[in-house]
Amino acid sequence: MNGSSASSPAGSRSAGSPSAGVWEELVTAALLGTERRTPPGCPPGRQAPVALLDAAAVETVRRRAGLRPARAAKRPEPAAADPRPPLPPAAARRLALLLADRPGTPGGSGRRGTAPDLMELLPQWLAAANKHGYAAPPQTLPALLDAARGRTDLRPAALAFAGPRALWLARLNTDWRFALRSTPGGGTALPGTEESDRIRRLWQEGLFAERVSLLAAIRAREPAAARELLETTWSTERAEDRLMFLDLLRTGLCAADEPFLERALADRSRNVRATAAELLSALPDSALAARMAVRAGACVALDHTNSTHNTDVTHGTGGTNSSGDDGRDGPALVVEAPHECDAGMERDGVVAKAPAGRGERSWWLGQLVEAAPLGSWSARLGGRTPEEIVALPVTDDWQSELHAAWCRAAVRQRNADWSRALLGRPSTPEAGGPGAVSLAERAKLLATLDSAERAEWVAGFIATHGLSEAFQLLGVCAVPWDPPLGRAVVDALNIARDAGSYPWSFSGVMGLAERCLDPSEAGRLDGLLAIPDEGEDASPGAGSYWAEAFQRLVGTLRLRAAMAEELAPDRSVGEA
Numbered sequence: 253m254n255g256s257s258a259s260s261p262a263g264s265r266s267a268g269s270p271s272a273g274v275w276e277e278l279v280t281a282a283l284l285g286t287e288r289r290t291p292p293g294c295p296p297g298r299q300a301p302v303a304l305l306d307a308a309a310v311e312t313v314r315r316r317a318g319l320r321p322a323r324a325a326k327r328p329e330p331a332a333a334d335p336r337p338p339l340p341p342a343a344a345r346r347l348a349l350l351l352a353d354r355p356g357t358p359g360g361s362g363r364r365g366t367a368p369d370l371m372e373l374l375p376q377w378l379a380a381a382n383k384h385g386y387a388a389p390p391q392t393l394p395a396l397l398d399a400a401r402g403r404t405d406l407r408p409a410a411l412a413f414a415g416p417r418a419l420w421l422a423r424l425n426t427d428w429r430f431a432l433r434s435t436p437g438g439g440t441a442l443p444g445t446e447e448s449d450r451i452r453r454l455w456q457e458g459l460f461a462e463r464v465s466l467l468a469a470i471r472a473r474e475p476a477a478a479r480e481l482l483e484t485t486w487s488t489e490r491a492e493d494r495l496m497f498l499d500l501l502r503t504g505l506c507a508a509d510e511p512f513l514e515r516a517l518a519d520r521s522r523n524v525r526a527t528a529a530e531l532l533s534a535l536p537d538s539a540l541a542a543r544m545a546v547r548a549g550a551c552v553a554l555d556h557t558n559s560t561h562n563t564d565v566t567h568g569t570g571g572t573n574s575s576g577d578d579g580r581d582g583p584a585l586v587v588e589a590p591h592e593c594d595a596g597m598e599r600d601g602v603v604a605k606a607p608a609g610r611g612e613r614s615w616w617l618g619q620l621v622e623a624a625p626l627g628s629w630s631a632r633l634g635g636r637t638p639e640e641i642v643a644l645p646v647t648d649d650w651q652s653e654l655h656a657a658w659c660r661a662a663v664r665q666r667n668a669d670w671s672r673a674l675l676g677r678p679s680t681p682e683a684g685g686p687g688a689v690s691l692a693e694r695a696k697l698l699a700t701l702d703s704a705e706r707a708e709w710v711a712g713f714i715a716t717h718g719l720s721e722a723f724q725l726l727g728v729c730a731v732p733w734d735p736p737l738g739r740a741v742v743d744a745l746n747i748a749r750d751a752g753s754y755p756w757s758f759s760g761v762m763g764l765a766e767r768c769l770d771p772s773e774a775g776r777l778d779g780l781l782a783i784p785d786e787g788e789d790a791s792p793g794a795g796s797y798w799a800e801a802f803q804r805l806v807g808t809l810r811l812r813a814a815m816a817e818e819l820a821p822d823r824s825v826g827e828a
């Protein structure tokens with residue numbers, strides 16, 4: 253486009269050209285018909301349909317363009333080069349199909365019968381493409397940015413794949429400005445650790461988002477340098493900014509951060525103090541952890557006399573009275589919750605005011621136990637292992653409170669030994685195991701284990717309890733699922749099908765299976781594709797619905813296998 257055509261102001265366009273923001277009006281006119289609704293900027297009459305199509309064509313080009321029509325200005329600098337290798341042709345075609353299946357795009361209609369849900373496979377495709385280090389085809393960037401705009405979960409992978417050209421486009425189209433906010437430094441290169449002057453200038457003069465990105469980038473490379481940079485301006489920062497900066501120290505948290513975090517315990521902001529205390533409690537050798545261990549240890553003791561107690565105890569102002577007679581002899585844990593929340597406890601992050609409906613004493617106890625290092629309990633309780641400690645009876649109905657606090661501590665401190673003890677065996681009923689934890693707590697505890705152990709535990713849970721309660725647990729398992737877990741899910745789905753119920757109550761698990769089962773399992777599912785014979789107690793037509801669901805599952809698995817093959821680095825050589 254030459255300079256004269258680019259400089260035409262919007263107001264000088266012909267009467268048949270649409271003005272900005274009339275796409276919806278054009279769509280409405282097309283749906284109602286030009287006899288009932290005259291298109292914007294078009295005269296009524298026999299030529300209205302032609303004018304509508306012309307206007308829609310112009311508007312489509314305008315909407316897809318990186319630069320919206322505007323007055324002439326200095327031409328933008330060319331986009332930075334993307335040095336990454338191009339996608340293999342087959343993978344590029346696949347990407348176009350995945351993006352065309354988005355809701356709201358022509359031909360994009362989501363799930364259809366046995367057809368795979370392509371949009372749900374886009375995150376997995378992007379992760380694989382990024383792993384191979386490919387560059388996005390330039391012609392797909394507008395659709396890719398639109399997809400990321402509509403789904404925030406796509407943004408990290410989509411923007412990494414889109415590369416510098418997408419950021420170039422985002423500066424020219426306000427619809428895509430999220431890409432600049434989501435990218436460290438707004439797409440500009442952050443200074444290296446050796447560029448001390450640039451770092452200091454950006455830290456002192458940059459926008460808040462730029463400072464956050466700078467501190468996060470330095471923390472990822474040199475944790476000590478990031479902390480020292482933060483200390484230079486800490487006293488002059490706003491409370492909300494201090495909270496955000498402090499939260500960035502979770503990355504690379506180590507003992508060297510303790511002096512700074514201890515000073516933050518005296519911060520004017522309660523939220524800053526609470527975050528500093530949380531970070532310190534994640535350092536098992538910190539002074540705060542030691543103080544919390546002393547406080548929590550004073551509340552929990554081992555009683556060797558007898559586990560049968562009939563002392564009525566009120567768990568704070570909102571607690572319940574119970575006798576705690578569990579009928580077993582032997583050692584038991586006796587709990588004496590704090591009677592007050594003193595200034596030292598508050599300084600170390602204990603929130604004094606309990607939530608509505610919660611007893612104060614139980615609220616304080618939970619915070620102390622959660623912040624105490626888990627390693628301190630073995631020494632205090634006779635050298636017992638976590639499994640032995642969790643198995644001890646707890647008197648006076650304090651077990652659920654105590655075990656819930658230990659669950660939170662295991663998640664915060666990433667302690668796999670305590671997580672195993674609190675999880676118990678997967679065959680144990682919910683809320684009936686040694687930790688008496690809910691499914692939500694179990695999911696968090698599972699996240700502290702390695703992927704293989706996690707998959708094995710969830711497979712055992714499904715084998716015992718089926719799929720009705722497994723969705724939350726499956727969500728924390730690594731993808732693709734390990735073979736034992738995949739087999740457990742398929743077997744449970746098969747059992748549900750044979751029971752004669754409709755598959756809709758398992759749609760969440762079926763959707764996970766489509767995305768998470770190993771594609772190599774597709775061949776093993778061929779026997780489930782036929783419509784089964786329906787028993788007398790079966791729901792009418794359930795067999796055909798199950799067959800359709802399994803056909804979609806197998807088709808999706810085979811599509812995922814094809815996607816992986818298309819992205820293989822040697823694929824482009826064979827297609828050339």
